[in-house]
Amino acid sequence: MRFLKDSTLFYNDTTEISKFPEYINDYKIGNRSPIEWVVDQYKDWKSEEHPTYVIELIKKLITVTKKSIDLIKEINEMYKG
Numbered sequence: 001m002r003f004l005k006d007s008t009l010f011y012n013d014t015t016e017i018s019k020f021p022e023y024i025n026d027y028k029i030g031n032r033s034p035i036e037w038v039v040d041q042y043k044d045w046k047s048e049e050h051p052t053y054v055i056e057l058i059k060k061l062i063t064v065t066k067k068s069i070d071l072i073k074e075i076n077e078m079y080k081g
Helices: 034-041 053-078
Strands: 002-004 008-010
Touching: 002 034, 034 053
Parallel strands: none
Antiparallel strands: 002 008
């Protein structure tokens, strides 16, 4: 599994995910986006019982990333002086 800066994820030999939201690389935890962290942690992950686990995790991360960015913007607006 590898994630390219143009927001394309090559999940395995048959699955490619693209068209991630533009903001996905804007939010960082440390020096990596949540997607980059998942790719690093699960790059060799395989499971017959739960083959879509990582894809489901990425979908959740996209939602949490968007909500986090929105909250940060809202807080910044509240304390804008």
